[in-house]
Amino acid sequence: MGGCRVLGQAWGGWRRGLGIRATPTAAGFGTKARHQLQRRGASKPSDPPGDQCFPGLLRPGTFSREELVDVLRAAVVDRKGKPGELTLLSVLPELSQSLGLGEQELQVVRASGKEASGLVLLSSCPQTASRLQKFFAHSQRARRPTATYCAVTDGIPVTSEGKIQAALKLEHIDGVNLVVPVQSPSRKDIMEGVKRTLSHFRVVATGSGCALVQLQPLTVFPNQLQAHMALQLCPVLGDHTYSARVGTVLGQRFLLPVESTKPQRQVLDEALLGRLCLTASQAARLPLHLHLHCLRLPGTRPRDPPTELLAPLPSYFSRTLQCLGLHYQ
Numbered sequence: 001m002g003g004c005r006v007l008g009q010a011w012g013g014w015r016r017g018l019g020i021r022a023t024p025t026a027a028g029f030g031t032k033a034r035h036q037l038q039r040r041g042a043s044k045p046s047d048p049p050g051d052q053c054f055p056g057l058l059r060p061g062t063f064s065r066e067e068l069v070d071v072l073r074a075a076v077v078d079r080k081g082k083p084g085e086l087t088l089l090s091v092l093p094e095l096s097q098s099l100g101l102g103e104q105e106l107q108v109v110r111a112s113g114k115e116a117s118g119l120v121l122l123s124s125c126p127q128t129a130s131r132l133q134k135f136f137a138h139s140q141r142a143r144r145p146t147a148t149y150c151a152v153t154d155g156i157p158v159t160s161e162g163k164i165q166a167a168l169k170l171e172h173i174d175g176v177n178l179v180v181p182v183q184s185p186s187r188k189d190i191m192e193g194v195k196r197t198l199s200h201f202r203v204v205a206t207g208s209g210c211a212l213v214q215l216q217p218l219t220v221f222p223n224q225l226q227a228h229m230a231l232q233l234c235p236v237l238g239d240h241t242y243s244a245r246v247g248t249v250l251g252q253r254f255l256l257p258v259e260s261t262k263p264q265r266q267v268l269d270e271a272l273l274g275r276l277c278l279t280a281s282q283a284a285r286l287p288l289h290l291h292l293h294c295l296r297l298p299g300t301r302p303r304d305p306p307t308e309l310l311a312p313l314p315s316y317f318s319r320t321l322q323c324l325g326l327h328y329q
Helices: 031-039 065-071 088-098 126-141 187-191 224-231 270-276 315-324
Strands: 008-010 013-015 020-022 107-111 120-123 147-154 161-173 176-182 195-207 210-217 246-249 252-255 290-297 307-310
Touching: 088 107, 107 126, 120 126, 126 290, 147 224, 147 315, 161 224, 176 224, 195 224, 210 224, 270 315
Parallel strands: 008 020
Antiparallel strands: 008 013, 020 120, 107 120, 147 210, 147 290, 161 176, 161 195, 195 210, 246 252, 290 307
């Protein structure tokens, strides 16, 4: 892997990797990035009203292009965005320069979803990126998980562990691409874009009507984990898209028809708001509590065991666990 000059970062400590850089993020940017930016003398970005309740949450819109490149040295966010929008992909060339990579171009190898926090894997070495992509593809075919997420759910799954299988498709509804479940898909449905998806889950802790859940997707589909947990009647905390599909009558939860359910801000009951010390308006800004905590990578040599990269939980995520009495082992 000659010529690779990028380092891998895990748990705040630097180590030489296979031409990769893994940077923990916090639903936008890590708390380390906030401190670094302030040390460099940049003006402190003002948080929108209500964001003060979510420590560690920074938003890309509060930075200039130069400040964003500076912050991305410590934390990056996987956002393709709209044309002209300030995102990770739009500043990768400047980030490569800032890291002293010369003509080498950074590319995103693996990252959490748009709204999730956690690891982002970048590579400046095409051979390394190709090797990693082949490893991920082979693991997926062999049904071996390579990514482990932590999630806080509003509701507790019926079983402590198991698998979630669902056929999903992307549908353009009211100008938004949404994931829609498909019952008993036909061969024609599969050919037209419906995908059979699979995730493993394990409940780590429960309390206050919520659960800390470990999730391992074995297929790749947009918003797969959020859609899967909504199908389990336990939407991810801070999911302001798919949580609206879960209705409650006399304490019993049920799935609402997708066709008549539009995305809306997640509604939490008064007891849960009290435990989280949030008002209803603050809860409407609650970030998604879905965190890419661990990535398994191939060893340096063929016979070497896999390497694990770990990203610590964002501070707002840890605050939620503390408020709910949930303990991550």
